[in-house]
Each structure stands twice: as structure tokens, then as C-alpha cells.
Amino acid sequence: DTAVSQTPKYLVTQMGNDKSIKCEQNLGHDTMYWYKQDSKKFLKIMFSYNNKELIINETVPNRFSPKSPDKAHLNLHINSLELGDSAVYFCASSRTGLSFRNEQYFGPGTRLTVT
Amino acid sequence: QQQVKQSPQSLIVQKGGISIINCAYENTAFDYFPWYQQFPGKGPALLIAIRPDVSEKKEGRFTISFNKSAKQFSLHIMDSQPGDSATYFCAASKNNAGNMLTFGGGTRLMVKP
Numbered sequence: 194d195t196a197v198s199q200t201p202k203y204l205v206t207q208m209g210n211d212k213s214i215k216c217e218q219n220l221g222h223d224t225m226y227w228y229k230q231d232s233k234k235f236l237k238i239m240f241s242y243n244n245k246e247l248i249i250n251e252t253v254p255n256r257f258s259p260k261s262p263d264k265a266h267l268n269l270h271i272n273s274l275e276l277g278d279s280a281v282y283f284c285a286s287s288r289t290g291l292s293f294r295n296e297q298y299f300g301p302g303t304r305l306t307v308t
Numbered sequence: 309q310q311q312v313k314q315s316p317q318s319l320i321v322q323k324g325g326i327s328i329i330n331c332a333y334e335n336t337a338f339d340y341f342p343w344y345q346q347f348p349g350k351g352p353a354l355l356i357a358i359r360p361d362v363s364e365k366k367e368g369r370f371t372i373s374f375n376k377s378a379k380q381f382s383l384h385i386m387d388s389q390p391g392d393s394a395t396y397f398c399a400a401s402k403n404n405a406g407n408m409l410t411f412g413g414g415t416r417l418m419v420k421p
Contacts, residue, residue, distance in 0.1 A: 197351070210353060222406055226407075227407065233413075234413075234416075235411070235413055235414065236352070236397060236411040236414070237409075238408040238409060238410065241407055241408045248408065250408070259315070260413030283351050283352070285351075287310045287407060296342075296354055296357070297354065297407075297409065298342075298353075299352045299353065300351050300408075301349075301350060301351050302349075302351050304349075304407065
């Protein structure tokens with residue numbers, strides 16, 4: 194069984210479009226994250242989210258918005274896509290609490306290409 | 309400003325050799341330091357992690373060495389195997405920051421048979 198899954202795996206779209214990436218975890222975790230990995234493999238946190246709190250990395254444009262219908266899902270919606278948004282986006286999840294902090298489980302990634 | 313700096317960017321090691329990857333951090337509020345391993349086309353996976361109250365942690369062939377005063381930590385892979393060929397990321401996080409990880413730039417390791 195896949196612990197953290199993402200759909201779609203590949204997404205090709207044109208500039209200016211709005212798109213969403215879906216993420217689901219079946220680990221019973223209560224915190225989920227979105228990361229962006231650029232062409233140079235650099236990984237950068239975008240959001241951290243649990244039922245009570247959304248923490249946004251201040252460098253993320255407000256065109257990006259996470260939406261969580263429930264604890265097991267955290268979707269990423271992107272408005273007005275730009276060429277620079279092309280990257281691989283990873284969803285991750287973890288439990289909260291100091292003993293589990295940051296044992297994050299990553300999904301397989303969604304490769305977004307904006308043309 | 310990159311808060312976690314990782315070196316080298318790439319590393320080639322012969323099978324059976326020791327692979328060493330280094331990281332340095334700036335923020336003294338960081339209190340958790342994991343290493344992640346990523347294979348092509350896959351998401352990163354936690355390899356080993358350390359907290360600053362210990363100077364070393366070993367799990368099988370993988371060891372983290374931590375130097376709090378120098379704000380540096382490193383990953384040592386003993387008896388490196390071709391199957392270890394992957395990209396390795398160090399990371400750091402601080403309490404009360406949403407558990408968000410700040411990653412180093414990554415090291416692409418190739419272990420030659």
C-alpha cells in the first residue's frame with residue numbers, strides 16, 4: 194500500500210492556467226507538507242499544515258494555495274501558472290509531537306511543466 | 309540566503325570505500341538534523357537523523373557526526389555499495405516552526421563497482 198500518494202505524476206500545462214495537485218496519506222499522520230524541487234534538485238518547503246495551523250513559507254507566491262478537505266488530504270492549487278513554476282512538487286506527511294517530529298514521509302512527486 | 313550548506317555537490321567513491329558528505333548550518337535554533345536519500349524518480353526517504361544532544365549516531369553502515377560548536381554535521385557511509393548511488397540531502401528544523409525542514413543543496417553520490 195502506498196503511504197503518501199500524489200496525482201497526477203506528470204502535469205503539462207500552459208502559462209496562465211490554473212491547476213491542482215492532489216495528495217493523500219494513509220499513515221494516520223496529522224501534519225502534511227508541500228515541497229518544491231527545482232531543476233537543480235534543490236528542495237524547498239512551501240507549506241506545513243495540520244488541522245489547526247497553516248504555516249506558509251514567506252517566499253511562496255500567493256498564487257499557490259493549499260487546501261485540506263480532511264486530515265488525510267492536502268491539495269495544492271496553483272493559479273496563473275508561470276514558466277518558473279516548472280518543478281517537481283512533493284507532498285509529505287508526519288506525526289506531530291517531539292518524538293516523531295520531522296520523520297517525514299514523502300510522496301513520489303508530481304512533475305509540473307509549464308509551457 | 310541558504311541556511312544549510314552542503315558539500316560536495318557530487319561524489320564518486322569506489323565500492324567498499326567511505327563516502328563523506330558535509331553540512332553546515334547558520335541558525336542556532338535548529339535542533340533536529342536528518343539526512344534523506346533520494347533515488348531518481350522517487351521522493352526523498354529518511355535515512356538517519358540526530359539531535360544536538362549527541363555527537364554521533366550510527367545505524368548500520370550510516371553514521372552521522374555532529375559538532376554543535378562548529379555548527380556542522382556530516383554523513384559517513386561505510387563500505388559504500390553501488391546500491392547507495394543516490395542523491396543525499398541534509399536538513400535541519402527547529403521547534404515551533406511547523407516542523408518544516410530546511411534542506412541542503414544535495415550531494416549526488418555515485419559508487420563505482
